[in-house]
Structure formats: structure tokens, C-alpha cells
Ligand SMILES: *[C@@H]1O[C@H](CO)[C@@H](O)[C@H](O)[C@H]1NC(C)=O
Ligand SMILES: *[C@@H]1O[C@H](CO)[C@@H](O)[C@H](O)[C@H]1NC(C)=O
Ligand SMILES: *[C@@H]1O[C@H](CO)[C@@H](O)[C@H](O)[C@H]1NC(C)=O
């Protein structure tokens with residue numbers, strides 16, 4: 181008798197929990213539908229993407245529904261000097277989600293830095309790890325610098341609605357209307373520069389990074405504070421390589437039609453390089469020539485060919501180092517502990533092996549330990 185009483189109570193509780201879960205599930209589906217119907221009806225080819233605007237530098241909160249609407253063609257006309265670019269490729273590099281609330285200028289623009297992170301659409305976990313570790317969008321007190329990390333992803337139909345939700349939540353993901361494929365990395369990289377030029381032209385310092393690197397952000401901030409003066413030595417900072425042969429017959433093959441010379445101009449790894457907003461302007465302008473062709477090899481193209489065309493000088497990161505550890509049993513957190521000048525470590529995450537992104541957190545903890553920092557010392 182007593183047993184069946186308890187049994188009823190248990191059943192009642194289970195039913196209540198079940199109903200609650202079912203109702204919240206249905207509500208979530210409704211919200212998601214609303215969100216996806218909010219995203220522009222614009223197709224990939226629609227150049228007239230309408231945007232809620234911070235167009236000319238007024239800092240409006242993204243949640244302000246009454247902000248003026250402008251369309252991107254005005255911004256494009258401003259930077260190209262005419263409604264159409266001289267190079268039609270640039271007209272075809274477009275952005276899907278309203279991206280213009282992403283760049284919100286702080287009061288001190290001299291020290292506003294954007295991390296331009298090229299990411300694959302389905303790398304949600306990497307992006308989330310970066311937000312919590314080396315790419316924290318914050319004001320770094322001791323360095324008088326504000327960092328904003330912006331992720332650039334391509335189109336992958338299978339995850340697009342999740343990317344929209346992610347953008348709605350974090351306001352830091354730009355969708356470029358280009359399929360997510362290795363063949364288009366150079367286009368994607370150029371598009372990220374174009375976006376920055378259109379929507380965040382006043383950010384003084386730009387740092388381009390991949391989403392699968394591990395980085396000591398404080399070392400970069402120290403370099404900027406102690407060794408960098410863009411007003412005196414403006415250029416592209418990286419780890420330059422010379423006289424690299426243009427491959428004609430392998431996976432990275434580039435035909436003579438695409439690029440005639442047998443060697444590339446000096447170029448640096450795409451994993452991490454630093455430049456100014458003026459260099460960004462010059463790179464975009466260099467691409468905007470009628471017969472300019474994009475060469476598929478992303479880093480050789482942007483930091484070599486385009487940089488050379490734009491006549492942007494190149495400099496090595498003074499003493500900063502990078503390292504690969506994929507053939508090596510030493511994990512990146514140990515590398516960081518033992519190498520004070522190590523800026524970037526690429527673990528097997530970088531070879532496309534999709535381990536759990538725990539490594540981001542381990543490395544960040546090691547770096548905080550190295551500097552004996554706690555988060556409250558770093559951020560306001
Ligand atoms: C922003 O743009 C609008 C229209 O283009 C213009 O009227 C306004 O003066 C601009 N505001 C600033 C702060 O430049
Ligand atoms: C929203 O924008 C309007 C007009 O630009 C402005 O008057 C208002 O103060 C803004 N509200 C918020 C919460 O930013
Ligand atoms: C931060 O940088 C700005 C612009 O370079 C400068 O005016 C200001 O004095 C700096 N503040 C500190 C605390 O260094």
C-alpha cells in the first residue's frame with residue numbers, strides 16, 4: 181500500500197519533469213525559428229544587404245532597435261570611390277549576417293586591436309575556447325589596449341543556423357558568402373580584410389590568426405608596447421620566408437596563368453601576423469585593380485604577392501618565436517612555460533586532428549601562471 185503510494189509520487193514527479201522539458205524544448209524551437217526568420221532574406225548574391233548601422237563611427241548598442249538602417253553599398257562606394265569596384269571579385273565578396281554592430285570603438289582608438297580569426301563554420305568549440313582564453317575581447321588594463329576578436333567563417337549549410345545563433349549570442353562572427361573549402365582560403369582572407377576596411381577602419385592594429393593556434397597574448401601586448409611604433413615603422417610583421425618556389429604540380433599547385441613568377445615574394449605564415457589599418461587599406465586597394473587575380477595560396481597571396489603589390493614593407497617579429505609540436509611529444513603548455521619568447525604554438529589541433537579543445541585552457545592556465553597573473557589583474 182505504502183509502496184504504491186510512493187510509486188505514484190515518483191510517477192507524478194517524472195511526469196512534471198517530462199512536461200517541463202517538453203515545453204522548454206518547444207519554446208526553444210520557436211525562438212530558433214524566429215531568429216532564423218530575422219536573418220536577412222537576402223540571398224548570397226544579394227548585394228543590397230541591409231544593415232543596422234554604426235556606419236560612421238557612432239557607437240550604438242547592438243540592441244538599439246531604432247538605429248538607422250543603411251546599406252553596405254554606401255560603405256563600398258566610400259572606399260572604392262564608385263558604386264562598383266574596379267575588380268569585380270571585390271563586388272562578389274559579400275557578407276551574410278548583419279555584421280556592422282560587431283566593431284564598437286572604444287574611447288581610445290590608438291590602442292584598439294582586432295584579432296581577425298579565420299575559422300571554419302563548424303569549429304564552434306574552438307571559437308568558444310578562444311573567447312575564454314587568448315582571444316578574450318576585453319580591455320587589457322596594464323597595456324592600455326582593447327582587443328576585440330572577430331571570427332570569419334564561410335558558408336556551410338549544415339551548420340548555418342547554429343552559426344546565426346552563435347552570432348546573435350556573441351556578436352563576433354562574420355559570415356562570408358564563400359563555401360567553406362580549402363580552395364577558397366585566399367578569397368576568405370581577402371574578404372576578412374575587406375570587411376575590416378568597411379566596418380572597422382579605425383581599429384589601428386590588426387592581428388590575423390588562425391582558430392587552431394595557441395597564443396601568448398601578453399607577449400604580443402608586450403611587443404606592441406615596447407617594440408612597435410606603427411607611426412614610425414608601418415608594415416607587416418611576421419616570420420618571413422624568402423625565395424619560396426611556386427609549386428606547379430601538387431596539392432598546392434598554382435598554374436602559370438594564375439601566377440607567372442617561379443618564386444613568391446617574401447611572405448609569412450598565415451597563422452599570425454600583425455599590421456596596421458593603413459596597411460589594410462593598401463592591401464584592399466592593391467586587390468582592387470582591374471586585372472588583379474587572387475592566387476589560391478592564402479598566406480603567400482596576402483602577405484607576399486598582395487603586400488608586394490601594395491609596397492608594404494615587411495619586418496620580422498623581433499625575438500618572438502613560433503613552434504610546431506605535432507611531431508613532438510612535448511605539449512604546448514610546457515613549451516610556453518619553457519620558452520619565454522614563444523608567441524604561437526601549433527599543436528596537433530593545427531593538423532586538422534579534432535581533439536577536444538581542452539588544450540586551449542591548459543595553455544592559457546600555464547600562461548597566466550607564467551606571468552603570475554590572475555584575471556582580475558588583467559581586466560577591468
Ligand atoms: C553619419 O552619416 C549620416 C548620413 O550619411 C550623416 O548625416 C551624419 O552626419 C554622419 N555622422 C557622423 C558622426 O559622421
Ligand atoms: C537608440 O537610438 C536612438 C536614436 O538614435 C537614441 O535616441 C536612443 O537613446 C538609443 N537608445 C539606446 C538604449 O541606446
Ligand atoms: C593610453 O593610450 C592613449 C592613446 O595612446 C594615451 O592618450 C593615454 O595616455 C594612455 N594611457 C595610459 C594609462 O598609458
Ligand SMILES: *[C@@H]1O[C@H](CO)[C@@H](O)[C@H](O)[C@H]1NC(C)=O
Pocket residue numbers: 289290381382383384457458461
Ligand atoms: C587608422 O586608425 C586611426 C586611429 O583610429 C585613424 O585616425 C586613421 O584615420 C585610420 N586610417 C585609415 C586608413 O582608416
Ligand SMILES: *[C@@H]1O[C@H](CO)[C@@H](O)[C@H](O)[C@H]1NC(C)=O
Pocket residue numbers: 422423
Ligand atoms: C633570394 O633570391 C635572390 C635572387 O635569386 C637572391 O639575390 C637573394 O639573396 C635570395 N634571398 C635569400 C634570403 O636567400
